[in-house]
Amino acid sequence: MKIGILQTGHAPDNLRPDLGDYDDMFRKLLHDQGFTFETWNVVDMEFPGDVTDADGWLITGSKHGAYEDHPWIAPLEAFIRDAIEHAVPVVGICFGHQIVAQALGGKVVKFPGGWAVGRQDYDFGGAHLPLNAWHQDQVITPPEGARTIASNDFCAHAALVYGDRALTIQPHPEFGPDFIEGLIHTRGKGVVPQELLDKAESTLDQPLASDIIADQIADFLRKERSA
Template sequence: MKIGILQPGLVPEEILNTVGDYDTQFHRLLGGNGFEFETWKVVNGDFPTGPEDADGWLITGSRHGAYEDHPWIAPLEDLVRAIHAAGKPLIGVCFGHQIIAQALGGKVEKSDKGWVVGPTAYSYPDGIKMVNAWHQDQVTELPPGAERIASSEVCENAAILYPGHAYTVQPHPEFMADYVEQLIRHRSGAVPPPLVERASGMLEQPLDSAEIGAQFARFFKEGRIA
C-alpha cells in the first residue's frame, strides 16, 4: 500500500540532522506495516497530480497556521476535498488535523488556552493516552459529519474521525523525546517558561505513541481505528 505524505512544513535546519524531516519520523512510526511512502513538500509548491497518486494520504505538522495566507493553502484544501471525495483514507497530524477540518467546513483558531507542549494526557473512549504535543492552534468547530474521538483539558477536539474517510489528531505521535528536546532547545522562545520547564521534566515519560501509530495503520488498511 502506497502512502502519500503531504508535508506543509519543514523541520528546522538546526534539528534536521538530529532527528530527520517530518516524513522520516512517520516512516519510523508506521514502519513494519508493509507501506511504501512518497513525499510531496506542498509547502514548496510540490503537489501530486491528484488523489490517485497514492492509496492513502497523510498530512504532517507545520509551523504555519491553517488560517494563514500562503499560496499553497488553498490548493492543499482542494486536494483534501478531492481525497475525501475519492474515498481514499486520509490521516492528519497537528497542522494536518487542522487543515483537514478547515477544508471540510470546520474552524481553526489560535486558542485562548495557550500553548500545549510535551507529553500530554488525552481522553479516548478506551482510556487515557499520553502523547507528545506542540501547538497553540486548535480545531474549535467540527466540520459536518465529524466525530470527536479524544479530548484533553485544554484541547476539546484533540482527535476527530470522519467515518470512512479520515482520522486526525492534534498531538504528535511521531515526536519522540529527542525531537521534543530539540524543540525546547531551539524553538521554544514563544512558549511560556513554566510550560517549557514542565515539558523538560517529562521527557522520559512513557508514551502511547505506538498505539496511535497502530490506529493510523489500521485506518489505512481497514478504514477503522479500533
C-alpha cells in the same frame, strides 16, 4: 500499500541532520506496518498530480497556521476534499488535523488558552493515552459529520474521525522525546511560556503511547472502504 506524505512544513534546520524531517519521523513511526512511502513537499508547492497517486494520504505538522495566507493552503484544501470525495483515506496530524477540519467547513483559531507542549494525557474513549504535543492552534468547531474521538481539558477536539474517509489527531505520535527536547531549545525559547517548557522538559523520560496510535493510523489506512 503506498502512503503519500504531504509535508506542510520542515523540522528546524539545526535538528534535521540528526533527527530527520517530518516525513522521516512518520516513516519511522509506521516502519513495521508494511507501507511504502512517497513525499510531496506541499509547503514548497510540490503537489501530487492526482489523489490516486497514493493509496492513502498523511498530512504532517507545520509551524504555519491553517488560517494563514500561503499559496499552498487553498490547493491543499481542494486536494483534501477531492481525496475524501474519491474515498482515498486521509490522516492528518497537528496542522494536518486542523487543515482537514478547515477544508471541510470547521473552524481553526489561535487558541486563547495558550500552548500545549510536551507530554499530554488524552482520553480516547476511556483509554488515557499520553502523547507529545506542540501547538497553540486548535480546531474549536469540527465540520458537520465529524466525530470527536479524543479530548482533554485543554483541547476539546484532540482527534476527529470522518466516517471511513479521514482520521485526524492534534498531538504528535511521531515526535519522540529527543525532538521535543530540540524544539524546547529552538522554537520554544521566547515563544512558549518558560514554565510550560520546563514542565515539558521534566517529562521527557516518561512513557508515550505512540505505538498504539501508530497501529490505529495503520488500521484506518488499511480499512476497506466503498467508493
